[in-house]
Amino acid sequence: MLDPLLERFRNHDRNALSRLVSLVARGERSDQILEKLGRPARPARVVALTGSGGVGKSTLTGKLIEQVRERGLTVGVLACDPQSPLTGGALLGDRFRMPSRPDDDGVFIRSLATAGGRGAVAEHLDALIRLLEAYGFEVILIETVGAGQGDTAVRGLVDVLVLLLQPETGDDLQWEKAGLLEVADAIVIHKADLPGAERVEAQVLATQALSMAPPVPVLRVSARTGAGLAELWSAIAALPLRRGNNAGAGDLVGLAQALLAERFAAARRGGDADLALLLDRWQRGELDARTAAAELLQRLARHS
Amino acid sequence: MTDIPAPIRVVLAKVGLDGHDRGIKIVARALRDAGMQVIYAGLWQTPEAVVRTVADEDAGWLGLSILSGAHMTLVPRVLQLLRDAGIEHVGILVGGIIPETDIPTLLEMGVARVFGPGTSLPEIVAFLQERDRGAAAAGRGGHA
Numbered sequence: 001m002l003d004p005l006l007e008r009f010r011n012h013d014r015n016a017l018s019r020l021v022s023l024v025a026r027g028e029r030s031d032q033i034l035e036k037l038g039r040p041a042r043p044a045r046v047v048a049l050t051g052s053g054g055v056g057k058s059t060l061t062g063k064l065i066e067q068v069r070e071r072g073l074t075v076g077v078l079a080c081d082p083q084s085p086l087t088g089g090a091l092l093g094d095r096f097r098m099p100s101r102p103d104d105d106g107v108f109i110r111s112l113a114t115a116g117g118r119g120a121v122a123e124h125l126d127a128l129i130r131l132l133e134a135y136g137f138e139v140i141l142i143e144t145v146g147a148g149q150g151d152t153a154v155r156g157l158v159d160v161l162v163l164l165l166q167p168e169t170g171d172d173l174q175w176e177k178a179g180l181l182e183v184a185d186a187i188v189i190h191k192a193d194l195p196g197a198e199r200v201e202a203q204v205l206a207t208q209a210l211s212m213a214p215p216v217p218v219l220r221v222s223a224r225t226g227a228g229l230a231e232l233w234s235a236i237a238a239l240p241l242r243r244g245n246n247a248g249a250g251d252l253v254g255l256a257q258a259l260l261a262e263r264f265a266a267a268r269r270g271g272d273a274d275l276a277l278l279l280d281r282w283q284r285g286e287l288d289a290r291t292a293a294a295e296l297l298q299r300l301a302r303h304s
Numbered sequence: 305m306t307d308i309p310a311p312i313r314v315v316l317a318k319v320g321l322d323g324h325d326r327g328i329k330i331v332a333r334a335l336r337d338a339g340m341q342v343i344y345a346g347l348w349q350t351p352e353a354v355v356r357t358v359a360d361e362d363a364g365w366l367g368l369s370i371l372s373g374a375h376m377t378l379v380p381r382v383l384q385l386l387r388d389a390g391i392e393h394v395g396i397l398v399g400g401i402i403p404e405t406d407i408p409t410l411l412e413m414g415v416a417r418v419f420g421p422g423t424s425l426p427e428i429v430a431f432l433q434e435r436d437r438g439a440a441a442a443g444r445g446g447h448a
Contacts, residue, residue, distance in 0.1 A: 014359060014360075015359060015389070015390055015391065018359055018360055018361070018362040019362055021362065022310070022313075022362040026310060083341075084336065084337070084339075087336075087337060087338065087339040088311065088339045089311075089335070089336040089337055089338060089339040089340050089341065089342070090336060090341045090342065091332055091333065091336045091342050091344060092341060092342060092343045092344065093343075093344040093346075095343065095345065095357065095361075096344055096345060096346040102350065102352040102353040102355070102356035103352065103356075108360055109360055110360055110361060110362075111341075111343050111361060113311070113341050
């Protein structure tokens, strides 16, 4: 069942790509799929856009698709939107703002429902990136769900993390709290055609001047007028490909945590009896939380 | 992990020059609240763009809302393009202002169901859920 699908994928069958994305996004046999795909012929440039809701991530992603295509590069887009924590349902409306020519095979856009919790990252995002890379996309654009505050999990998975800010959103202290400024590889002052953009830019530059970290590019961009779009892509393209080489140890721990959470969810769905027993003993107070957690870690480490 | 039910993925789109999107947005909301993943493609879509969306999103269902009277032109066009793209498994729903006399023809073309004015939201939800369960029981994956 899987092998014919992979064969079609290797022959550049778009429907096969689409179906594999669904499987991997649900965590179904993704280890098996990735193993069989092997290493990509060449690494893609993986770029994530983050920022609070309404800052223009979808619209800017749509404009970046145009920039990338004008330069003759192919692009795969993963657009994340939130999922209802109650029903699991999701209204995925990002691609609505990313008009692309339906006959252009150089663009693939997939909407992903993102469960709540830590990280504005769809589950299995790392595996999805590898899948699109294996298909041969030269650029991969990821639109995060737009957490805005304290959400930097996506950084470890991508080459370039672009933070979007806009005029009239809080003061500079807000960004300090969020901790986003220090993890961004480029900062976009979006909606730069609106009044107040220069002031936001000045605040960002002032904040950077106080920081120990090396400064990152700060660009004023307006998706509406088109100002700054070409400059933004040039800045993104000039940054080094970070993935795989100098990712920080913290990123790795974050990924390990995500992997454990996935294994835990899978074991629970799969009706793992030992796991149920462990949880039961903890709930009845036979085990204290720390001991139970240590046992859980041991159990999950044996899964693969 | 094949026992996990795949979420129902539905693309909702308006094709052609018809700017009435109140109904489709309400349907989108109802399907989301019923636990489905709704990809909202929005207004003024061409049949080509809709089919590309269905393909890239690996949707099991496509809901077309047409209030312009152009359904007998647009629906066959979408169906033909889906076949051309090798997409056979997608269930098609049509909503909007569709004269009674056109409904049998649309169903014959391969439309799964036509929902006209006065349709209740639970009716649409129930239809999708039942058809999805039927498809799963027949071992045909997540959708009809």
